[in-house]
Amino acid sequence: MSLLQNSDMKSSKNDILLFFVMIALGVLLILIFSNETKVMGDRVRVTLNGNVYGEYPLNKDDTFTVSSEHGENVICIKDGEVYVESADCPDKICVKHAPVHYDKETIVCLPHRLTVSIISDKEADADAVSE
Amino acid sequence: MNRYSRQTAYFFTVEIFNMKKKLFSVALVVIIFSAIAYWAQKSMPQSASADFFAMDTYMSVTAHGKGSEKAVQEVKQAIEALDESLSVTKKDSVVYRLNEIKSADLTPDTDLLIEKSLKIKKQTAGAFDICIYPIMKEWGFTDKNFKVPDPETLSRLCDELKNTDINIDRENMKISLSENAAIDFGGIAKGYASEKARDIICQNGINSAIVNLGGNVYALGHKSDGNNWKVAIKSPFDSEKKLGIVSVHDKAVITSGGYERYFEKDSVRYHHIIDPFTGYPADNGIVSVTIISDDPTLADALSTALYVMGKEKATDFWIKNSGLFDFVICDETQNLYVTEGVADVFTSELRYEIIKK
Structure with a gap:
């Protein structure tokens, strides 16, 4: 039983990992889309x-x-x-x-x-x- | 104990398997997202522009869409080639040879331009005339050695202008001029170049572009946000201000103004738009004429012709030809006249009068 719990905990750890990977991806995508480094202002x-x-x-x-x-x-x-x-x-x-x-x-x-x-x-x- | 460790090993294997599966799905997600991002970037609206100097002015061509880079480069090359053959000052141009020895080979460009120029000369009763070159030369507008010619010379040149003749011999592919004639496409070449630019861009399958040949604007299609192109008309009184804005698509917006090129002698200002009937700079109260038309070549020639005509004759001319173009005219007392065809798309902070048929 305790092992199963342990397994669940591990998988939720992976979920967290996945979550961060998604965020990193999001940031990456934003960087790709704003393809030019824009200087603000005139x-x-x-x-x-x-x-x-x-x-x-x-x-x-x-x-x-x-x-x-x-x-x-x-x-x-x-x-x-x-x-x-x-x-x-x-x-x-x-x-x-x-x-x-x-x-x-x-x-x-x-x-x-x-x-x-x-x-x-x-x-x-x-x-x-x-x- | 043994059983227990076997169970641990079992769960451990499942664990690793699960982790691998997770890692695999993460990797899959990464690959899919990268693919989407790549595809999205590929299909994102592309645009390209070319800025260059030709026809004695600064030109800027911007196109939006797939293949825009190729299109703007082709436009640049075509206009540079056109400049080489139409220049009145470049010694190996067709026009230079024609003016020197009164005969030259007929090229597709000169054929089209001469035909159109003669047609517009007829339509405008001589207010637009490419044979005005000897008079422009006398004033020094061609080489910037400005001087005020004496009245006798001008009246002689005006008389000669009446008897000039341009012959196109399509059979032998030759153009010839009568004895005292010399031509200058200065009043029509940029319009023709805009037309060429438009055709090249369209042939490349692009339907959104803005072509600005030294203030001669052609707006192709719509902006990438779907709106009309906004073309400002420069104020003849203050280069920082504008007379107004026309919002257009698929139109040439071409302005002639005495403020563009002029010189001063004894505190009198002489501008470059010469009246072919008097030989002197047009002096009828008009300071700026903007033509808005589907046809860039016509728009360029008419901006000069209407400037020479003056407001009354220009209005009459528009009434007879309102299907071909619209205008915005500004006179020296800052009165602004806008024909009804563009009244809906013209905005200005200044007061203006709408001219109706």
Whole structure:
């Protein structure tokens, strides 16, 4: 009798094991489904020639230089906005562009093939801008 | 004692057997769950985008669905190839050769584009004209060496424009231009590129994509959540603001604005949308025209044509062709006009007038 009880206890131990395995599986599944490690909050994405050069948090003030064979752009993140502080491109359209902070807003420097755009986790109010 | 130990051994074996069974079921559960997870991830909506520079602008194509990566790469290649053949500045392009020696080989793209351009020129009574290139060149809009041409030169070029002729010889696969003619697909090429992009994406079996060729937008199908695509129209007065949003599916949303490209001389602003009848930048009070249409190529050309026409003529033109397109027009006193076909899908914080037939 006592042995049977013992056996029951063992099997309930296995049940507990199974329980934990299921929880571990659940966690694993969540990890798999959220396949990308998401950076929370708005961020600035810089691309060169269509390739991502880097991503930077919008809420952390920062100034950095992006240089390529085409030239240099100094990008400044300040007070939750990003703008091109200076550039050695011929038209300076990127420098004249107003600071951006809304989702999908983009500053383009055509001569340097550089873009600076905002990526937001908040729902965007537009999917594209016709201009 | 012996009996007892035998019993213990018996129970012990059962125990191990049970444990093995449990372990086995746990392993089975793990395998099944992994399989489900793998399958779920595989069948989860995929998406891909390509961002690139072509036609002197920044382009972004995003497609959702199986095979989207292949589709966007094909779009990128097709548009880059189109740029190579339609550019007015690249020395080995078809258009460059045509403008230089007035004759070039007919390609499927140039055939379609010329035919469509001539059709739209006729429809718009000359407000859209690809032969405007010599005038654009005179202003420096083609190479950014801006200058204000003298009035005599402009009136001579406008007279010449009236007598230009484009000939398509399909038998010998040749295009030819009359003596003083030169063409520029600048007012229609991006629309045509959007159309190509749409066709390529559809051929790949994808029904959800947003194509943005430097502000010329085409919205294919619906978003992955089933809603319409929201396309904002940029404000001509403040680049941070918008005139409004149109919620659409399977539509091109293409805007022409004097604010896009211009230069200033003696504190006068000269923009790039030239009136083919005067040779000067269109000056009729309009500051932005957005065309919403099923046909991206038509939308691109009409955004220029209606800008040149002015609000009254543009309205008349729409009344006659309301089946083809809708518009959103903004004038310099910030009046906003929206045709009734898009009134239901247009939202704005600004006041606007709905134009009815």
